[in-house]
Amino acid sequence: DVKVTQSSRYLVKRTGEKVFLECVQDMDHENMFWYRQDPGLGLRLIYFSYDVKMKEKGDIPEGYSVSREKKERFSLILESASTNQTSMYLCASSLAQVTMLQYGYTFGSGTRLTVV
């Protein structure tokens, strides 16, 4: 069964800490995505990557960065965590171009981050 695995289900961090959220997929997908999910706001795209070492900003990149050194792994970094970054973070992956349409995105189970 294909999978997107997020390393932590729950995280509690202090304000100002540097936080790493890890995501690994085993499907050889080209594209990977990071979203945050908040009540009433749906899913908002933070960053995505369409190839190793390639990245593009999504709708809300401020306060975040990403790293993709290997095809299967996409990391989200909160440079200095703040309380307004408390949220559910979802990682997703997909095949590239038109083949994405056949299978859509595959999502991880999410990481619920609380910044105190």
Place this chain on the structure above:
Amino acid sequence: AQSVTQLDSQVPVFEEAPVELRCNYSSSVSVYLFWYVQYPNQGLQLLLKYLSGSTLVESINGFEAEFNKSQTSFHLRKPSVHISDTAEYFCAVSRGSNYKLTFGKGTLLTVNP
């Protein structure tokens, strides 16, 4: 920019009642439409999709959606819901050569006994 509007943020229904979750998208050529479901404490799962051909598409668990180009809608329906259908449902669209999904804000379906 393409957008997706889910008109209802919450839909409470009783078990075995019919349900419709509404989704409208901004008009564009070559749209591809998706519905995803998120059960409590899980990630999103693909429920069904419209790419081309028949405008009525079905999922394996009894949901169906109809692509209506003139009304720019892709509403999700089920004639009789179960308690286990309680989840959040997201409509998503991909347009033309931009093979990224734009998601709506979600509709929380709560099925009560």
